[in-house]
Amino acid sequence: MNQDNKGRLVIISGPSGAGKSTVVGRLLDECGLPLRLSVSATTRTPRPGEVDGVSYFFLTPEEFAKRQAAGDFLESKEVFGLGHWYGTLREQVATGLNQGDWVILEIDVQGALTILENEDFDPITLFIHPGGMDELENRLRSRRTETNEAISARLETAAAEMLYRHRYQFEIINGNVDNAVAEICQILNDQKENYPCSKS
Ligand SMILES: Nc1nc2c(ncn2[C@@H]2O[C@H](COP(=O)(O)OP(=O)(O)O)[C@@H](O)[C@H]2O)c(=O)[nH]1
Numbered sequence: 210m211n212q213d214n215k216g217r218l219v220i221i222s223g224p225s226g227a228g229k230s231t232v233v234g235r236l237l238d239e240c241g242l243p244l245r246l247s248v249s250a251t252t253r254t255p256r257p258g259e260v261d262g263v264s265y266f267f268l269t270p271e272e273f274a275k276r277q278a279a280g281d282f283l284e285s286k287e288v289f290g291l292g293h294w295y296g297t298l299r300e301q302v303a304t305g306l307n308q309g310d311w312v313i314l315e316i317d318v319q320g321a322l323t324i325l326e327n328e329d330f331d332p333i334t335l336f337i338h339p340g341g342m343d344e345l346e347n348r349l350r351s352r353r354t355e356t357n358e359a360i361s362a363r364l365e366t367a368a369a370e371m372l373y374r375h376r377y378q379f380e381i382i383n384g385n386v387d388n389a390v391a392e393i394c395q396i397l398n399d400q401k402e403n404y405p406c407s408k409s
Pocket residue numbers: 222223224225226230249250253284285286288295296297298315316317319320321363
């Protein structure tokens with residue numbers, strides 16, 4: 210799927226609350242590359258303001274299981290141990306790569322490792338974190354989207370995920386959003402030298 214300059218896969222992981230969505234939103238607008246976000250499917254309920262098909266495809270557990278059985282996912286995982294599933298849709302990735310886009314997967318560590326084991330891809334991998342667990346907790350609490358139970362599960366998972374950051378090519382500390390965005394744009398544009406885009 211990745212031959213003939215037909216786009217690239219970019220994997221971004223990091224603990225919940227690290228600022229992945231914030232940074233990715235900016236990258237899409239500011240990097241000057243044909244980036245697009247792969248919209249994942251999930252069984253979790255939408256937060257206020259999240260739009261089906263834009264933030265995620267929000268599926269019932271039954272719909273999700275059906276799509277798993279049909280082989281529609283490149284990878285799918287239960288994240289945080291709270292019974293909510295998340296999955297990368299093959300179609301999202303294939304469509305983007307075939308159009309020459311750089312397809313961003315904003316996925317957890319388990320999903321990233323599964324894709325790294327898949328030899329069809331040669332992804333650029335980035336791990337984002339805020340530099341400290343206290344700051345992570347502050348961000349999660351001030352986002353006001355999660356219950357205390359969900360915040361605790363996210364913090365526990367965060368500690369485990371941090372242990373995998375060395376499996377990624379690039380570690381980004383998102384202390385200041387502007388700096389993190391600039392650093393990642395620079396990394397991606399440097400990679401372009403190795404893999405010229407068919408689109409730009
Ligand atoms: N493996 C996998 N993880 C995903 C996928 N989509 C989102 N995630 C991860 O699921 C976690 C939870 O996402 P979300 O419920 O939106 O909460 P947030 O990270 O606190 O904003 C994050 O670590 C995401 O990176 C996916 O398709 N596959």
